[in-house]
Amino acid sequence: MSKVLVTGGAGYIGSHVAKALLQQGYDIIIYDNMENGCESAIVGGTLVKADLADETSLSEVFSKAKVNAVIHFAGYSLVAESMAAPQEYYYNNVVNGLNLLKVMRRYNVKKFVFSSSAAVYGEPLKLPITEKHPTSPTNTYGETKLIFEKVLERYAGSYGLASVSLRYFNAAGADPEGQIGENHNPETHLIPLLLQRVLKGDRSEFSIFGDGYNTPDGTCIRDYVHVTDLARAHALALEALETPKKKFSVYNLGCGTGYSVLQVLKAVERVTGSNIPYKICAPRTGDPAVLVAGWEKIKCDLGWVPEFNDLDKIIATAWCWLKKSRRV
Ligand code: UFG
Numbered sequence: 001m002s003k004v005l006v007t008g009g010a011g012y013i014g015s016h017v018a019k020a021l022l023q024q025g026y027d028i029i030i031y032d033n034m035e036n037g038c039e040s041a042i043v044g045g046t047l048v049k050a051d052l053a054d055e056t057s058l059s060e061v062f063s064k065a066k067v068n069a070v071i072h073f074a075g076y077s078l079v080a081e082s083m084a085a086p087q088e089y090y091y092n093n094v095v096n097g098l099n100l101l102k103v104m105r106r107y108n109v110k111k112f113v114f115s116s117s118a119a120v121y122g123e124p125l126k127l128p129i130t131e132k133h134p135t136s137p138t139n140t141y142g143e144t145k146l147i148f149e150k151v152l153e154r155y156a157g158s159y160g161l162a163s164v165s166l167r168y169f170n171a172a173g174a175d176p177e178g179q180i181g182e183n184h185n186p187e188t189h190l191i192p193l194l195l196q197r198v199l200k201g202d203r204s205e206f207s208i209f210g211d212g213y214n215t216p217d218g219t220c221i222r223d224y225v226h227v228t229d230l231a232r233a234h235a236l237a238l239e240a241l242e243t244p245k246k247k248f249s250v251y252n253l254g255c256g257t258g259y260s261v262l263q264v265l266k267a268v269e270r271v272t273g274s275n276i277p278y279k280i281c282a283p284r285t286g287d288p289a290v291l292v293a294g295w296e297k298i299k300c301d302l303g304w305v306p307e308f309n310d311l312d313k314i315i316a317t318a319w320c321w322l323k324k325s326r327r328v
Contacts, residue, residue: 003027003065004238007052007100008073009045010037012182013115013171013230017071019043019180020231021238029065031058032074040325041180052096055103062107069111069238070104072097075144078188079119079286082141093144098151105159111241112152112163113234118223118252120146120167123288130294131167131250138286149250156247163247164237169223169254169293171230173314174321181321182227190261191224191315194268194276195322206276208261210283213290221258221290226308226317229253236302245301254293255306264311271315 004021008014009030015038021028028045031052050057052074061067075093076082082089104112119142120135137143145167155161172191174181182192197206211218233253240249259267269276298304308314 002068003029005029005031005061005067005070006045006073007031007070008037008075008115010034010039010041010047011073012041012184013168013227014071014073015041015043015180016175016227016231017073017234018045019175020228020235024235029061029067031061036184038183041183043179052092052100055099058100058103059106062103062109067107067109069113069241070100070109071113071115071234071238072100073115075115077117077141079139079141080188080284082139082144083286086140089140089144093141094147097148101151101155101161104161110161111238112161113237113241114148114152114163114165116145116149116165116167116250117142118167118169118254118291118293120149124291127290128256128292128294129252131252131297138288153248160247162241162244163249164241165248165250166230166233166237167250167252168230169225169252169291171227172224173226173228173308173317176228176317178321178324181318181325183325190222190264191268191318192322194265195272195315195319197276198268198272198274199322199326203277205279206265207281208265208278209281209287211280212283215260215289217260217262219261220287221260221292223254223256223258223292224264224311224314225254225293225306226314229306229308233298233302233304236304240302249301251298251302252293252295253298253304254295255309256293256295257309258290258292259311267311267315271312271319
């Protein structure tokens with residue numbers, strides 16, 4: 001079975017993908033500087049604790065192991081932080097990524113799956129958002145993802161690099177076996193924040209960022225996609241790279257159904273059996289009102305269909321893991 005290098009494989013999505021690949025019999029190396037990664041999220045494979053800026057460490061990995069393909073998660077991913085510290089985002093998400101591609105070229109590794117984001121689209125002009133939608137990111141984070149996609153497209157043409165870029169909508173949930181889950185520090189995402197409050201017994205009011213959006217209840221609508229479904233998509237992308245029809249492809253990963261912040265809060269109340277008091281606060285800068293994915297393309301090309309298309313079930317997996325791990 002081929003050897004896959006997973007950068008950022010100790011992070012939330014990376015660790016779920018690593019687990020899925022191990023279950024399919026892939027041999028994996030996790031390359032992670034552990035800045036945001038978590039030891040307990042590594043369920044197998046070999047860990048190389050190093051930074052992508054460290055070309056010597058990277059070269060060593062490729063020279064020792066016969067790496068067949070790379071899945072690239074490592075990078076920063078917080079929208080607000082990317083606006084406060086753009087330099088860090090350009091360096092980590094673009095320059096360090098270029099470093100990785102440079103070393104891959106040196107060792108003639110030509111298969112690449114990239115962890116991208118719906119943030120590349122910016123404010124939607126038309127819903128659902130398909131891959132043909134114009135890309136106009138409203139924040140530095142989304143821009144770094146778009147820049148790197150453009151690099152991949154150029155490298156496909158000039159160097160024959162075969163790559164697939166997966167644009168996630170709102171990744172959510174946890175491993176249904178309860179082994180790994182979402183463990184950011186600090187946590188900024190809606191579902192884990194709500195669940196953590198319930199677990200802690202925190203009865204203070206939860207802050208909802210704005211209720212003046214053009215949506216039925218006035219709060220923002222998002223498309224939540226289960227992390228195990230995301231993991232399956234990466235495995236399918238890897239398989240497709242064995243005989244790629246195109247050298248560079250982009251795919252949206254979402255369920256095509258939107259839930260408002262209030263609907264998510266109510267779903268968390270149903271799943272946990274707890275009441276969550278809330279207050280409406282000022283809207284968060286750069287939050288689009290509605291983000292819902294068109295995901296026909298990946299269904300047609302790779303046969304991917306989300307198995308978790310029920311919000312309560314998605315939340316239930318996250319709740320199970322959180323209770324078990326008590327990470328609050
Ligand atoms: N929200 C609140 N209160 C909170 C936290 C979040 O009301 O305390 C709201 C947000 O304003 C947003 C929704 O809940 O409307 C979801 O917020 P998240 O932070 O969970 O997710 P985002 O939609 O902001 O971000 C996600 C990914 C990003 C990606 C973005 C674009 O985390 O990496 O989708 O698709 F860039």
